[in-house]
Amino acid sequence: MxxxxxxxxxxxxxxxxxxxxxxxxxxxxxxxxxxxxxxxxxxxxxxxxxxxxxxxxxxxxxxxxxxxxxxxxxxxxGLINAHTHAPMNIFRGFADDLPLNEWLYDYIFPLETEFVNRDNVKLGTRLAIAEMLRSGTTTFNDMYYHIDEMAGIIDELGPRAILTDALVDLPAHNGKSLQEALQQVEEIIQTWKGHPRIQVGVAAHAPYTAKPKVYQAAKVLADKYGVLLHTHLSETRWEFDLILEKYGFTPVQHLENIGVLAPNLVIAHGIHLTREDMDLLARRDVGVAHNPQCNMKLANGTAPIPELLRLGVRIGIGTDGVASNNDLDLFDEIRSAALAQKLINSDPTVMDAKTVVEAITIGGARMLGLDNKIGSxxxxxxxxxxxxxxxxxxxxxxxxxxxxxxxxxxxxxxxxxxxxxxxxxxxxxxTTLNENDLYEEVHALSDRICSWQQQRTKSKPHPKA
Ligand SMILES: [Zn+2]
Incomplete structure (x- = not known):
């Protein structure tokens, strides 16, 4: 030329x-x-x-x-939230300052039984997406119920997500039998297959709510479609002791024994881990979603993230649901991740700023198997x-x-x-959501939740009443 x-x-x-x-x-x-x-x-x-x-x-x-x-x-x-429950945004601040078991079994599970339905899942998802977009989160890895409704909202409002239906020992919200629940999840996977922003994966809630056969069936389905498998693992000392007593192994070793540990598995929390557990997670290339604020709020402990990083484990950072956080702000979350690890390890050099920023960008993308598409x-x-x-x-x-x-x-x-x-x-x-309408709808629902709670606590006082 x-x-x-x-x-x-x-x-x-x-x-x-x-x-x-x-x-x-x-x-x-x-x-x-x-x-x-x-x-x-x-x-x-x-x-x-x-x-x-x-x-x-x-x-x-x-x-x-x-x-x-x-x-x-x-x-x-765009930031990547490694573990959350978006529809739970409608339960923000319902029960705070309680131990996990009491929080879950006395408050959250009864609340969910009463209020988890298709309309409320859609409302919570819209509220969560508004909050995530406003704070820079463009991708989230979710576990909840009625994920077909969530997918519709995400398709309309524009973020990117991996959605997993929380399979548990049945009966639950998602079907009458395991067979039926699995069939439902498979249909949703097929419906959304090939969507540019939505991946439907599979989840087993936790080893204390899902038996080995639930985990194994979930794994078969995830492998069949090449999608993510998502679970909560080693979150509390109570869970660790319960699984050890029930199966004779730690939660991580229990999942190894039933053939679930693999690169497409993401475990949320991973707090109570033995040396052997950590080696196993590294060897099987399992992803770990670290949720520092939820872990601190429920006093569940501090996950050994610096050690897992040293072993080469893929780490993302998530907020968990706002019922235990109580927001979806990942800037806030990485600050907590860095500060808590420095404090607990008595070492200001661990979890440096670049490391935590990586965990909500390219590191989170690697953990979710999306690093060829996003994260940088x-x-x-x-x-x-x-x-x-x-x-x-x-x-x-x-x-x-x-x-x-x-x-x-x-x-x-x-x-x-x-x-x-x-x-x-x-x-x-x-640009895709009318916030004023959204707040009015959430306000109306919160009035209904308050009335229900008042009825319920006539026999059992609310700690804050
Ligand atoms: Zn969670």
Whole structure:
């Protein structure tokens, strides 16, 4: 090409047209070389990232049909919540300051029996998605009931999710027999197969609510469709002792014995682990979803995350449901993850800022088997991108981007969110959801929950009454 031809390719009219060009931001890529660009840009087209680079270079090559000026904003991959129960958002603050068993069996299970239905699952999911998008979460790994309804809401509102139906020893919400429950899950898997943002996986709730045959059937189904298998494991000392007494093995070894430990398994919590358990999780390449705030709130203990990381275990960080957190803010969650581990290990160097940021981006994506699609800002990946507003006092000065994200920023600093290139939060306005209507509906439901609780506690006083 001659000199004139070269300059022509850089002429305004000859630039490559893309759907969106995000310019002049502080780009934290989370790619293999941990690239950070001071004046960076991201080009987005057809739902995917076309290029990531310096603003000057990208502006000369690409022309955005939409240009987002990210001056004094941080541009990073959408955050990944490794373990939650989105519909439980309608139960926020219902019962606090109780031990897990009492919280679960005296409050949450009766509440769920009364109020978990299709309409309330949809309402809770909408509330959770509003909260997640507003705080930068674009992908979540969920376990609950009526996941077909959840999938419909997610399809409509735009985030990315892995949905798993919590199989338990029956009868439960999801069917009259194990056979029926499995058939229902399989139908939902088939219905949503191939959806660009929704993966339907399989879950067994926990070894104290699901017998080996439930786990084994769940594994067969997950393997058949190549989807995620999700469970709660080694969450409390009570569970650890119960499983040891019942089966003669620790919860992790129990799942090994029944053939469930595998790379497609994600265990939530993993707090009470022996040395052998940790080695087993590493050897079987099981993913661990760490939920520090829930673990602290229910006083369940501190998961040995630094040790698991040393062993090469894939770690993500989740909020768990808001009934035990009580929010879905992952910025808040990683701060807790870092601080709690430093305290418990008496070592300020463990769980450093970069490590926890990795756990809610590329590390979380690896744990969920989605790292070929999301988790970092790289050409070819899906355009799940968030912009965080740095024009506020707690964001200055900025010496280290990972430190800023972990120790200073908050979910409410997020001002723009994109999933598959579609803007779902635009300058702090949700584009697919009417928040005022949502709050009125949640308020009406909370009145009904209060009335029910008042009736129920006529015989048994509520600790807060
Ligand atoms: Zn959970």
């Amino acid at each position: 001659n000199k004139a031809g070269f300059s022509q390719t850089h002429h305004e009219g000859l630039r490559i047209e893309v759907d969106a060009l995000i310019t002049h931001g502080l780009v934290v890529t989370m790619d293999d070389s941990s690239r950070i660009l001071e004046d960076g840009a991201v080009a987005v087209n057809n739902g995917k990232i076309m290029a990531v680079g310096d603003t000057a270079a990208l502006v000369s090559k690409y022309q955005g049909r939409k240009v987002l000026d990210a001056h004094r904003k941080l541009i990073m991959p 800002l790289e050409a070819g990946k899906q355009a799940d991108i968030i912009l965080v507003d740095l024009k506020q006092p707690h964001a200055w000065p900025n010496f280290n981007a990972y430190s800023l994200i972990t120790y200073s920023l908050r979910g409410s600093d997020v001002d723009t969110v994109m999933v598959d290139g579609k803007i779902l939060l635009d300058n702090r306005r949700l």
